[in-house]
Amino acid sequence: MPRVHWTGFGKFHGVADNPSATLAERVAAKFADDSWEVVEVSGEAARDAALNGSDADVVIHLGVAVDYANITLERCAYNDATFRCDDERGWRPAGEKISADSPFGAPSPTPLDVEAAAAKAKDLGFSVDVSDDAGRFVCNYLYYCSLERRPCVFVHVPSFDKLGLEDQLATLEEESTPRDEVVEDLVAMGIDAAMARQAAAAGCTSVETAMEFIFSEPPAMPRRRPSRGSSRSSSSARTWA
DSSP states (O other): OOOEEEEEEOOBTTBSSOHHHHHHHHHHTTSTTOEEEEEOSSHHHHHHHTTSOTTSSEEEEEEEBTTOSSEEEEOEEESOBOOSSOOTTSOOOSSBOSOTTSOTTOEEEOSSOHHHHHHHHHHTTOOEEEESOOOSSHHHHHHHHHHTTSOEEEEEEOOTTTSOHHHHHHHHHHHHOOOHHHHHHHHHTTOOHHHHHHHHHTTOOSHHHHHHHHHSOOOOOOSSOOOTTTTSSSOOOSOBO
16 A cells, blocks of 8 residues: 655644644554654745655645635645745745746646546545645645655645534545555556555556556646636635645
């Protein structure tokens, strides 16, 4: 079974008890080989966290979006450090690059098939959205840093008063549960085991969808950086982390 490293965030402006930290701990506990950590809401801590979980097949970052009603999978991060307020260490960048190697605002897409994962969840009765905008606070910062190093996805979760703890755990557990037989079949076909596990962790439920995931081109990304909250499939959020 693929190994997953889960992260959640700690407290930040207006959120004393971050549900993403609770969810990261609880869902990781359901899988023997999974690991988890709580990341301080700061750019420096995010860079450090992007280096962790190196033995995992995939990393799933969780952050709260207090105005969202559903769990939301983020397609990409942007090379844009523009914080709306100070982070937990007092840093507030404006219009800075996260990476000097790419143009400012350039998108970095996840290699994981978030559309397939969302469709799988909806087939099972869970409400999951897909978004092109992870905000411009530490969520986006961590996601961009992490994508430079490994396969990962960022998932925004609502507050527990919008969607209860057990419902969110059930959705995340189902989303991250791979089909072992798919991994075995891919390896038998000569596909690298690590890539096979990544395809399974990305939500591929058959050899056919896994092969499409492994050999497909990255999804088309927005040509322009979207404004905050403008590209979600439903209501926008104002508080991310």
